[in-house]
Amino acid sequence: MAEKKLKASEIVRINIRGINFIYKLIPWNYFLGFTLITIWILMDYWTYIFLAALVDNIINGAAREVVIKNTVILVGGHTVIFVTHWILAHYFYYCGSNVWELANTQLNKKIMDMDYEYMESKSIQNLRRDIDSMARDNADGGGINKLFWNFLQLIHSGINIFVMLFYTIYLAGKSSVVFREEPAKAVLFVFLFIIIFILLMGLALYKNKTAQKNIYKKNEEMLPLFRQIHFYTEEYISTEKCGKIIRMFRQQNLLSYYIEDLFSKLNSKINSIGRLDEIRNAWSGIIETVFSGLVYFILGTMVLNNAISIGSVCLYAGCINRFLFYFSKFMRVSTDLDGNTKYVKMYFDFLDIPNKKYKGTLPVEKRDDNKFSIEFRNVSFRYPGSSKYVLKDFSIKFNIGERLAVVGKNGSGKTTFIKLLCRLYDPVEGEIFLNGIDIKKYDYKEYLSLFSVVFQDFKIPAFPLGQNVAASMEYNKEKAEDALRRAGLSTLLEKLPYGLDTPVYTDFDKNGVDISGGEAQKVAIARALYHDTPFVILDEPTAALDPLAEYEIYSKFDELVGTKTAVYISHRLSSCQFCNDILVIDEGRAIQRGTHNSLIKEKDGLYYKLWNTQAKYYKTGNETG
Ligand code: ADP
Numbered sequence: 001m002a003e004k005k006l007k008a009s010e011i012v013r014i015n016i017r018g019i020n021f022i023y024k025l026i027p028w029n030y031f032l033g034f035t036l037i038t039i040w041i042l043m044d045y046w047t048y049i050f051l052a053a054l055v056d057n058i059i060n061g062a063a064r065e066v067v068i069k070n071t072v073i074l075v076g077g078h079t080v081i082f083v084t085h086w087i088l089a090h091y092f093y094y095c096g097s098n099v100w101e102l103a104n105t106q107l108n109k110k111i112m113d114m115d116y117e118y119m120e121s122k123s124i125q126n127l128r129r130d131i132d133s134m135a136r137d138n139a140d141g142g143g144i145n146k147l148f149w150n151f152l153q154l155i156h157s158g159i160n161i162f163v164m165l166f167y168t169i170y171l172a173g174k175s176s177v178v179f180r181e182e183p184a185k186a187v188l189f190v191f192l193f194i195i196i197f198i199l200l201m202g203l204a205l206y207k208n209k210t211a212q213k214n215i216y217k218k219n220e221e222m223l224p225l226f227r228q229i230h231f232y233t234e235e236y237i238s239t240e241k242c243g244k245i246i247r248m249f250r251q252q253n254l255l256s257y258y259i260e261d262l263f264s265k266l267n268s269k270i271n272s273i274g275r276l277d278e279i280r281n282a283w284s285g286i287i288e289t290v291f292s293g294l295v296y297f298i299l300g301t302m303v304l305n306n307a308i309s310i311g312s313v314c315l316y317a318g319c320i321n322r323f324l325f326y327f328s329k330f331m332r333v334s335t336d337l338d339g340n341t342k343y344v345k346m347y348f349d350f351l352d353i354p355n356k357k358y359k360g361t362l363p364v365e366k367r368d369d370n371k372f373s374i375e376f377r378n379v380s381f382r383y384p385g386s387s388k389y390v391l392k393d394f395s396i397k398f399n400i401g402e403r404l405a406v407v408g409k410n411g412s413g414k415t416t417f418i419k420l421l422c423r424l425y426d427p428v429e430g431e432i433f434l435n436g437i438d439i440k441k442y443d444y445k446e447y448l449s450l451f452s453v454v455f456q457d458f459k460i461p462a463f464p465l466g467q468n469v470a471a472s473m474e475y476n477k478e479k480a481e482d483a484l485r486r487a488g489l490s491t492l493l494e495k496l497p498y499g500l501d502t503p504v505y506t507d508f509d510k511n512g513v514d515i516s517g518g519e520a521q522k523v524a525i526a527r528a529l530y531h532d533t534p535f536v537i538l539d540e541p542t543a544a545l546d547p548l549a550e551y552e553i554y555s556k557f558d559e560l561v562g563t564k565t566a567v568y569i570s571h572r573l574s575s576c577q578f579c580n581d582i583l584v585i586d587e588g589r590a591i592q593r594g595t596h597n598s599l600i601k602e603k604d605g606l607y608y609k610l611w612n613t614q615a616k617y618y619k620t621g622n623e624t625g
Contacts, residue, residue: 004474011341014047018147018344025102033152039085041159046081048318050074056311100135100145107131107350110412115357116424126227127350133226134219134343142219150337157330164323167316204287204328206486208335213279216339218269218276225266231261240285267497284328295320357426359444365435372400372450372534372565374421379430381420381588390416391588394430398581400534400565403557405576407569407607408585414569417585418537422451422568452528456540456569460506460520466500468523469530480530486560487526488552491518518545525553529560536560537567542575554578573611582607 006014023030051332056062111119111128118124134142211259236242237255246252291584299316302308308316374397381391390413398404406414419425420432423439432439439447460468467473469480480500484493496502503512504523515523521541528536542550557568557578570576577596584592584599584607592605599607 006137006341006345011338014341014345014348015147015151015337018144019151019443022099022103022144022148025106026098029092029095029099029148029560032088032095034155036085036088036092037152037156037159039081040090040156041163043078043085044080044160044322045163045319046077046324047074048315050077051318052311052315054311055314056309059349061309078289079220080344084593087228096148097146103347104132104135107347110351110353113355114353115355116419118353121384124350124353124476127346128409129227130223130232131343131350133223133230133348134346142340143345144616146340147337147344150333150340153329153333154337157326157333161330162320164319164326167319167323193294193298197291200287200291200332201327203334204284205610208280208331209338211276211283213340214334215273215276215280216342218273222266222269225262225269229259229262229266232262258533284332288324288328292320292324315573323566337559339514349596357423357444358440360441360447361443362437362441364442364446364450373433374398374565375433376417376420376590377431377433379420379432381425381428383425389428389588391420391427394588394590396583396590396593399564402581403561403566403568403579405568405570405579405582406585407571407573407576407582407610408608410571412585413588414571414585416588417567418453418455418539418567421537422453423447450533451535452533452535452540453537454521454524454528454529454539454541456543458498458506458521458524460523462503462505462512464501464503465496465513465523467528468504469500471527475530479532480526483530484523486556488549489522489526505560518549521545522549525560533564535565535567537569539569540571541568542570550575573607573614584610 025116050070050073052065054074057067057070079574107128114124131143135145232255237246237259241612246255296317299308299313301535303310304311327614341604376394376396379394380389381394382389392415406417408414416425423444426440434442434447434450465484466475466477466480469475469483477500481493484490492513492515493499497511503509504515504520506512506514521543522545525538525541528538542553554575556579557566566579568576568579576582580595582592582594582596582599584605586606592599592607594602599605600611602608
């Protein structure tokens with residue numbers, strides 16, 4: 001969120017960019033909007049002009065035909081304008097309601113394409129949430145959406161003010177009749193009128209700006225509250241995972257305390273905004289009343305001096321009434337637009353986040369002999385914004401076709417090693433090579449297509465199973481079924497009511513199939529196998545599996561990964577024995593490497609220590625069991 005005050009030139013630039021942006025999203029919107037504005041204005045003034053003519057006709061005893069003609073023009077014209085307005089408004093509001101939807105789609109595309117490191121940044125995540133909160137939770141709908149509606153209202157009220165100015169000049173011409181005999185009085189009158197007008201409008205503008213500033217301040221204070229409320233209500237109490245914890249640890253009171261407290265803070269902000277808005281409206285009301293009182297006094301004087309007709313009073317009173325209404329609206333909308341600029345900026349700040357990752361152009365060599373080699377050379381890495389090195393002077397080399405197991409304590413840097421290998425992050429120091437070439441030089445997408453990964457925090461979305469495995473709308477059915485069978489899901493496959501078209505989970509489709517955590521993990525493994533990439537990386541792939549399923553994965557591991565290079569991460573040493581190459585990581589350094597049999601002989605090594613500690617628990621289990 002931008003903390004410093006925006007300069008006037010920045011406010012103009014951001015809003016023009018926003019208006020342009022909306023135009024590109026839905027070009028029709030402005031065309032419909034401007035046509036509608038013209039109709040609104042026509043509708044207002046049509047009534048005033050022809051009503052004034054009609055009143056004069058009646059008072060002056062005009063011929064019946066003239067009265068009928070003017071009545072037909074008044075009513076007929078108004079009806080035609082009204083029907084046209086009704087049809088256009090229908091389409092306009094339909095298009096207008098799409099603005100946020102389309103703007104939101106741009107945000108979604110951006111978030112899926114931005115450098116991965118931004119995804120792990122709290123400030124970027126908060127920015128995304130706040131943009132959403134401003135647009136959806138905030139009653140005023142701040143941001144791009146608000147800009148669209150306010151911009152059109154600004155044009156509408158601006159045109160009305162302009163039209164009214166024209167009438168004011170006309171009125172001034174007529175009023176000269178009253179002061180014909182005393183020109184000095186006329187000058188004084190015009191001077192006083194202008195002074196009063198400027199003072200009143202200045203006061204209105206000041207009150208509007210102060211109220212608007214306070215309203216937006218309250219809006220901003222609500223953003224962290226919205227964030228927390230979303231977390232507690234959507235990501236915590238409503239999920240099955242946390243539901244268990246809530247019940248087991250009887251967290252109900254604790255959570256109710258926090259949620260009620262948040263809502264009460266939110267309500268107090270909403271009430272303050274309501275009060276500020278009422279004060280703003282009251283000021284506008286007072287100013288409008290004083291000013292219209294003044295104008296009615298002038299009009300009355302003019303009628304008494306026969307300067308204007310009674311019909312004209314209808315016209316002027318109507319116009320002045322509209323003028324005041326639109327003047328207040330203009331001030332309100334322009335101050336609102338000013339405050340809203342911050343949220344339009346937030347939207348563009350998000351879209352403008354630059355992808356910093358160097359994306360090379362070298363094509364990845366397609367080798368039939370599968371002779372790929374990976375080397376980490378003196379790689380050091382710390383996460384953005386952190387001073388702690390997670391990997392330090394990390395050097396290893398491995399070749400395709402090998403099975404590399406990476407073991408180490410929790411937090412030792414195993415997953416980070418994979419993130420660097422897959423270029424989700426780049427090293428802070430050192431290089432990573434594929435066949436002797438720095439991986440940054442390869443075409444990014446081609447390089448990524450070398451890897452299939454099952455991350456420990458994998459997610460299976462509620463798409464049909466086949467699409468989930470293939471990660472695409474169109475896919476090869478036999479290949480998808482084969483991957484599912486290899487991952488150990490033959491039984492599930494037989495039970496599916498619609499085969500691969502069966503949606504996973506019943507959240508969005510009652511015909512879906514609910515799968516267990518272990519089955520979901522197998523679907524994630526099938527997804528990795530389907531893609532048939534030279535590298536398969538499994539990060540704690542058996543965490544959700546029962547011992548039998550885990551055993552099945554190990555025993556069939558060679559069959560599963562075939563000639564591919566497999567990197568297998570686990571903190572459980574017993575599950576890595578089947579790999580002929582084991583790498584031990586500790587505090588971000590590669591400290592040992594070898595087969596299980598060679599590592600277990602290094603009595604001073606971490607592997608020996610970890611193995612014995614873990615084995616002790618298994619043995620204890622055996623003894624007691
Ligand atoms: P392992 O997979 O061995 O359990 P990780 O590679 O996940 O370990 O984490 C290594 C260290 O990096 C841990 O101290 C962890 O807290 C830290 N870490 C992981 N992800 C991030 C992140 N996005 N930002 C900052 N620190 C992180």
